Amino acid sequence: MRALLRDPSALLGAVLVAGFLLLCAAGPWIAPYPADATGAIHFALKLRPPSAAHWFGTDEMGDDIFSRVVIGARTSLWVGLAITGIAVAIGAPLGILAGFLGGRVQTAIMRVTDVFLCVPGLVLALAIVAALGPGLGHGVAALAAVWWPGYVRLLEAKALALREAVFVEAAHATGATTPRVLLRHVAPNCLGPLIVKASMDMGFAILAAASLGFIGLGARPPAPEWGAMMAVARNYMPDWWWYSLAPGAFVFATVLGFNLLGDGLAAWLDPRSQR
């Protein structure tokens, strides 16, 4: 833990992620006008520049942008958790099975994975959302559907290496069954790379969901989702330029935080990778 904190970029990552989690936990208390996040209307206040009363200005409904951005953190948190969680739940077992069992199981799993990996994720997600219809839930489902193959690839390689490990051989020799070897010896040793990737993917999943929101296929206004806010803000460029700054900056800080944290975790779990 101390080694993690000595690395300045990992520390910055931890601080950014902690700040993000604080917004998620205490958003309604931090936001000065929590009602503005649910689509309150104050036309008298619309499109005001940043001021002491409204730090990031107000939007076209007169809502406080700071409040909306702060409360929007929760949406991003559950979006990130849902996409990464589903991807891990599907991808991790398949990857471990493919790498550990080999043979036809491996071939079958890896061929299906390869197909998913041959279309850029965001494009495939866009196609799926187009088929399902726009909306945040569909966006999350589509992104989860394109996200799991990365975990299969990662853990297949890891399990393949573990299959030859001496302690796995020893477990087999003492009469452990295959499910027991998988659960007690292989899976725990896959946790390191899994945690690193999941940490980074939290950020990238949030970015991808915001991207879908930005092109109008994810969350819909007035939901306080960062990408969807940017989509509306874009219509008020360039005269009301401040509108689009805050939501994007929060996406940036969050993605950067999870990324640096993942990097720090990777260096900590595998000291050889430190340079």
Place this chain on the structure above:
Amino acid sequence: MIRFLARRLAFLLLSLAGLVVLTFVISHVAPADPATLAAGPDATAGMIAAIRHQYGLDRPLPVQFLLYVEALARLDLGHSVATGHAVAADLAVYLPATLELVLLAMGFAVVAGVALGIFAAIRRGGIADHAARILAVSGIAVPAFWIALILQLLFSVHWRLLPIGGQLPVAVAPPRPLTGMVILDALLRGRPAVATTALVHALLPAFVLALPCLASILRITRQEMIEVLAAHYVRTARAQGVAPLRVVTRLALRNAMVPILAMIGLRFGFMLGTTVLVETVFDWPGLGLYAVTSATSADFAPVMGATLAIGVLFMLATLAVDVLYALADPRLRVS
């Protein structure tokens, strides 16, 4: 090498078949009703039933799949409700625009990423190295749509240096299509002024598209170069008096090339995905914008067409990278 290519082509065909199955599943098996989607938002129940029959959507799934493959083989990707054209004809117009943008962005990302990566590795621990590290970590985390809007604000609105979007000003007649890529066509048709204008329009979108890719290439180049420069054969070469520049370019870079190429291949797909965002912000008439405008207006056939086109483009790029690998490292040809 020939066996390697044959095996690689067989894999390409397999992936292509997989892609066709995948798009079929999305468009025919997913909960959405393809007839409703194909009929467009304003269709009546009768029109939907007619379309269902016309496209064979009332037949069993395996038959539908054969019909789908047969239509694909004829390059029949359906019609766009919005443009009124056949999707294949639309793709032929939009694909070159995306390809041009992506090639510009990739060229810039590779040159700048490798150069900065080498520089950071040589000046390890210095200010340049720290600056490179900040660029590397922030470049992949920054939302493309956000940085695009900020650059538009600065360069197009505030300083009025660069155009805010589009491929050419309305007043400028585009060159007669040859390849479909405007800059290249303008040069080929002997209109350098038009080529320059088009290039200026491409600067901001290409930069935004290049940024995450540049960051990853910078990072991996730095990492590999630090490792290779510490190797014994590099030290030996230095001791023998080989010129420093030659050591870096001939010995070190060549040996660091395979991981860098791998990163380029990986990032190409990501870049194709990002065109969806960048083309939307910069109003760039390519596949990404086509897919987005179609998807947001429930115009389904163009979305699937663009998905197929981008998938095929990505497969070809992966193939090209694999061939480059094999050229850079003979050991990979046998495994």
